Structures are given as structure tokens and as C-alpha cells.
Amino acid sequence: MTSIGGVAPSGSSGAGELLRLMLDGTPRTRAELIKMTGLARSTVGARVDALLAAGLLTTSGEAASTGGRPPARLAFNPDAGVVIAADLGATHALVALTDLRGRVVAEKALRIDISAGPEPVLDRVARTARSLLSSTGQGREHLAGVGIGLPGPVEHSTGRPVLPPIMPGWDNYDVPGHLARAVGGPVLVDNDVNLMALGEHATVYPHVEQMIFVKVATGIGAGIISGGRLHRGAQGAAGDLGHVAALNGGDTPCTCGNVGCLEAVASGPAVVRALRERGVDAGDARGLVRLAKQGDLEAAAAIREAGREIGHVLATCVSLFNPSVIAVGGLVAQAAESLLAGIREIVYGRSLPLATGELQIVASRTGGHAGVIGAATMVVQHVLSAEQVEHHLAEAAAG
Amino acid sequence: MTSIGGVAPSGSSGAGELLRLMLDGTPRTRAELIKMTGLARSTVGARVDALLAAGLLTTSGEAASTGGRPPARLAFNPDAGVVIAADLGATHALVALTDLRGRVVAEKALRIDISAGPEPVLDRVARTARSLLSSTGQGREHLAGVGIGLPGPVEHSTGRPVLPPIMPGWDNYDVPGHLARAVGGPVLVDNDVNLMALGEHATVYPHVEQMIFVKVATGIGAGIISGGRLHRGAQGAAGDLGHVAALNGGDTPCTCGNVGCLEAVASGPAVVRALRERGVDAGDARGLVRLAKQGDLEAAAAIREAGREIGHVLATCVSLFNPSVIAVGGLVAQAAESLLAGIREIVYGRSLPLATGELQIVASRTGGHAGVIGAATMVVQHVLSAEQVEHHLAEAAAG
């Protein structure tokens, strides 16, 4: 397996591609793999051996015999490594340890102040990550990588925030360098909403090619899956729906300095404000959701009205993008019925039948964990890419 | 080269990938190819030989000597085959014969009536295609393929129109089957605006990853390039901007049955109508453009106002998509200054700096040929994909 000529061998083992077939989690027999890949028995046997030796595959019982020796079932082994996944907001952070399937094994919520700057915040995240690793008995050699979502635009290829509006001191900071030193492994960074989209897509809609994930909380943002892959845009700024002009935005001032932004009329704080003007004091967004869940009609109506405003923007997105699924998450989406009702009312009424015919508008199913699940998914997709697996196996064989 | 076991050989020659490097048109020496690919001299030599034998590469002079034998320059040979490209509108069609670079060699404009149904229209296109082939002395053996753009949604994988609003009788019609029988070769079909986006991208912005092409004519539509590839959407309905709600759409009735659509206030006919209400009769969209080019202030103002309406919708698209380029084409865009001014005014004023910082909003450079160039590009990208080239070379070696 060691490369003789020093040049990368072009006829690589191909075990990585075989592993990718198994990443959906369904166990398969060797015979099924032979059928799926079209490879020879001997080839599949050799690749399965390599993956079993690396611990990336395990045997999981036997299938029913059809008259002879029962075939052994092979399955992807999600415990071949662990991932540290973190989802950072303005005031809260969630740090989790997941398996290679993106399932949360252990987690810890932190109160943070993102405006304190990158060093103190990332140091606390790193400490929490190390304690999660040691409390679950995982050494650093089991760590496959670290994924982290930040509440602002990120240049994914470098892992650096770019001009984030609510993260003073973070602009162009080397997040991967810091976390690699403090925790280890490859470190991948992205915008938090992008990761929520990635997580929702990977765990709930793996076969959907086009979808939009909308987060409605303090801000409003969207993550876009195009052709089964995350669409990040030219500057990593795609999905920034918060500062689109709302239909009835009027002169409502927005934190961005402009007026009439969607975020100024349909975000959590905006709905709380609108409700206060009607004489109902919900306190904050959390209180708003509580009221709505208790059946308060005023709160439900206000949330539904926000849904309509969001729906007008999403109608344009539907016409432009033609997704099959719109998933809505974020704190306000916990009062899902009202919000979805408002969104659906406008989107289905306003878009063309061809685009809405097979469109589902649904609540997020990953709930509050969408961010960390997405961060873990991002790491797993990187680490278990065909090239990375080939590389790993080659090193294991050489060492 | 013939496959012994009947199974596709996985260790294929790889000449296709080498050809892909040459598709940008720049001539290169063998030494440069060796550096770029990292392959051995002998391997590059063998692949170049195969491509030279197939006519896909040609030698194009010598480079400067650095003291010894001057290296021979190799270049992609765009005359290794021809493509029939057709762009169909409601009343006009353009049929062209292009080389493998997408350059139009010969063309013919037709008056058609798309509502006459697929058979008579496609038969006329096919007759024109055959006459273009014979008049340029090209036999069917030189035909690499046929590409055709239709004014409605198309399921690209099957080449069948899906519920097209202005093409009665075309729904689910087997366009590729008909044209393959009547002309020959592989036949690829797509929406006309998608093809305009593809053509503009391939010929003017080949390295741009995210862009939007907007066509403003009788209707308004957009083609989207995401990650360097065409984004078609879940039902092939992506980019349908014409029936998005315009900001000042009011109750203006639209042909789709809804009110306030962008197409109802900013398309060519809509601007002509608005102008007539101000007492200026431009006749049709062509007359409108003529007036604007002659310096008529009323016409320019009306077009600019249409640009503003389009700009409001595009501002949302920019926030959602974060493209690097928006190219504007179609008949009305021939009065580019006024239209672009209106679009820029709103988009740059309304979107966030991060998204607009490197955004170019420009007029289409492919002009009236965008559609056929895109159709040709679609065929070339298919025919010269690595797999197709491998296949072609293998057959040539076997036969």
C-alpha cells in the first residue's frame, strides 16, 4: 500500500467509495455490495477487510439464509470515532459529543457572551469539549474532528468569520487554528443556519435535492441545499433573509440601520414588540412561545402574522429556487402551528402550482439540536469523504 | 481496449480528464500537461496520442525553444464535430449549427407558432437543422448532438415539457425521441432561460461559481448557476421570477390569473402599456427599445421604473443566493443602460454590503444568441464529459 514512486497512486484502493454506500446506516451483506458496485467478489472482499480492520465497518448479525450458509450483515460502525460539535449563539452555546452518525452522546449548554471576543469564548468551548471527551472515556485518538457553527457569515474554506455584525472582535479570526491547538483534529466552521440546514437535510431528508431551512429566532436566516449540497454563496453570505424588505415593513427601523427589514417585523423580538403594542406583555421570545402554546389567541395571531410576512419572502424564494421542502426551525418555530399556518397561507396562495405541487412546508424535526447535529454532520461528511478514507487506510497500512 | 469480462473497466484510460483540462481553449505543451496532471511522461504521451487520433486535439504550432527542440503546442480542436442548437420562443425560433466551442457557424431564424403543437414545430426545426448540416458540408457522422431550449418548464432528465403555460399540446411530449429520429445524435432539452444562463456562464464567466441570468422580454425569468452548475430545482421550475409579487404590483392583472405579478408590471408588454397610458405609443417591445435607444426620455424612464421593480425582487434573490454576477438579457435588456440603472439602484441600496460588495450587475454579452449558445454548451458539456469521451475512445479503438 505504500506508494513506491512517491507520486499519489491513481489506482487507489477504492474502499472509501464502498464505505460511502454504507453511510446510510442500512446493514448489507457482501453479496448485496457486489451487486450494488458491480465489482468482483475478491475486490469487495479485500475492501471490506480493510474497512473491518480500520473499525469503520462491523458485522451486525446474520441475514436469513436462503438455503445455505447465512450471509453476514455488515454495517457502518458509528462508534469508530467521536465528533465534537458546537453551536454558538449570541448568549448561549451548546457543545456536544456525537458519534459518526451525528447522534448526540453527551452535551452541555453554556451561557456565553459572544461579544467578549473569540479567545475567551473558544477557550470555554474547548474546555467543555475536553471535559465531554474525558467524561465519556474518549481519548483524543478517538476524536475524528471538531465542527462549530457561528452566528454570522463565515468563509467556510478558511473557517474565518467575515464582517459578522454581532460578533465584535471575531472578524477574520483563525477559529480552526485556535480550536485545533486546544482540542485537536480537523476543525470545520460554518454559519449556524447553514449547519441547521445541513443537519436537518442529512438526518431527515437525505434524498431531497433542493430544500430551504429557515431559522426564526432573534434573527431570521436561511440555509440552502442545492443539488444535495450546501449552497454557501459567493461570499458565504447566502440565506441572509433577515434584511430583505418585508411587504408590510413600512418604516420600522432595523438593527442593521435600514428600515422595513423582515427581521424588524417578523423576528422573535419584533413579534414581542407588536404584541406589547396590543397590550399583551410576553416578556421575551421564550415567553411569547409559552403564551402561544397555552392557547393565547393574541399571541397566536401575532405569530401567524409574522408567518405571513415570512411567507411573502419565501414565496419569492420558492419561485426562484423551487425546493421540495421548506423546514422551519428556531425558537419562534416552537410555536409551529401558528407560524407555519401564516407561511403556508401566503406561499401556497402566491406561487405557481408547478412549484408548490410537491412542496412540503414543515417544522424542523431536529428541534433545538439542529445546530450541533449539523456541525457533526459537516465533520462526518468531511472525514468520511472517499479521499479522506483512502488516505486514512493508506496510512494505517503503512504505519 | 475491448472489455473482456463485459463489465465496465474501472481503470479506464483517463484521456477524458486530460481533455477536460484543454476545454478552456488555451494551447499547452506536453510538458505543461505533465506538470498540471502529475502523470508520467509516458502516460500523458499515450493519452495525447489517443486524443490526437480521435481528432479531439490538434497541434497548433510550436512554443518558443528554451535552448533545445521547441515543444509542440496542443489545443482542443473545436472542429472535431458540430452541434445543432435551437432556441424556441412563442413566435420565433433560432436554429444554429455550432462548433464544439459553442461558436455559431451558421444559423437560420424561423417564424413559428409554438401553439401549433410539437410535431409541426419540431419538424420545421429538424428540416432547418438538416439543411444547415448539408449547406455547411457536414454529414451526420460529424453531428455531436442536438440541444434545444423551450419557453417553459422542462424536466431535463427526460427532455419532456411539464405543464408549460404557453405551449398547448407539448405537455410531456417526447422531444428528444422526435428530434433523434428526425436529425440524429443525443438530444438534450431544457428551459430557454436556463440555457441562456448556461451559455453566458460558459462563454463569459467560466470561473464564476454563483450567478443569476435574468431574461426580460415578453416574460421574465431567471437561470441560476450554483456551485458552477445549473440549478434546475425540484420540478425544473427554478428561476420563475415572472409571477413573484412585485412591490408596486397592486391589482394589475397577470396572464397567470393572479394579480400584481412582476411580469404584469415590468415585462416588455407591461412597459409598453404603461407608456401608452402616458400618451406614448411604442407599438411593441421592439419599438420600445428603439425609442429608448433614440434617447426618448419617457421610454427610458419607463424602462428604468421596470428595472426598479425587477430590482426589488432581485434584492431578495441576492440576499438568498449571494451571487457574484447578475447578467441581464432578453429583448428589453437591449436598452441596457436604463434597465440596469433601475436594477442597480434598488439592489445596491437594499442588500447588505457583504452580499453586494463584489456583486456585478451587467448586461448579457451573448446578446440575442444567448439561447443557442447555451443549447450548444449543454450538448458540448454532455458529449465532452470525461465518461462520454472515454466511451467514445474505447469504441473507436474497438471498431
Added chain:
DNA sequence: TACTTTTGCTTGACGGCCGGACAAAAGGTG
């Protein structure tokens, strides 16, 4: 017990790619 099915392992063959070697081509230099 005989048969079937699946696995694990081995063997011979083939094709792609590598590295090296050598001749030819084309220009510069003494």
C-alpha cells in the same frame, strides 16, 4: 447424509500507469 449458499483464500491474467532508457529533432556554441 447430500445439497445449497455464502464466505475466505489463492491463482493466473490483463490493463493502466510508472520510471527509465534511447533515438530523433531542433537550436545554440565553439
Added chain:
DNA sequence: CACCTTTTGTCCGGCCGTCAAGCAAAAGTA
């Protein structure tokens, strides 16, 4: 003119991955 340098074009032996085929073992069914 002879000689050197650089690059190309071509050939050859060898390595590696894959394939097809075969055989023994395992484990269940008839």
C-alpha cells in the same frame, strides 16, 4: 562543421489493482 543542450517521441520491464475462476470451509436446509 562538430558538439552540446533541451525537448519530444517511443519502447520496455515492472508494479499494482482488478477480474474471473476455482477450491475448501462453514452453516443451514431437504
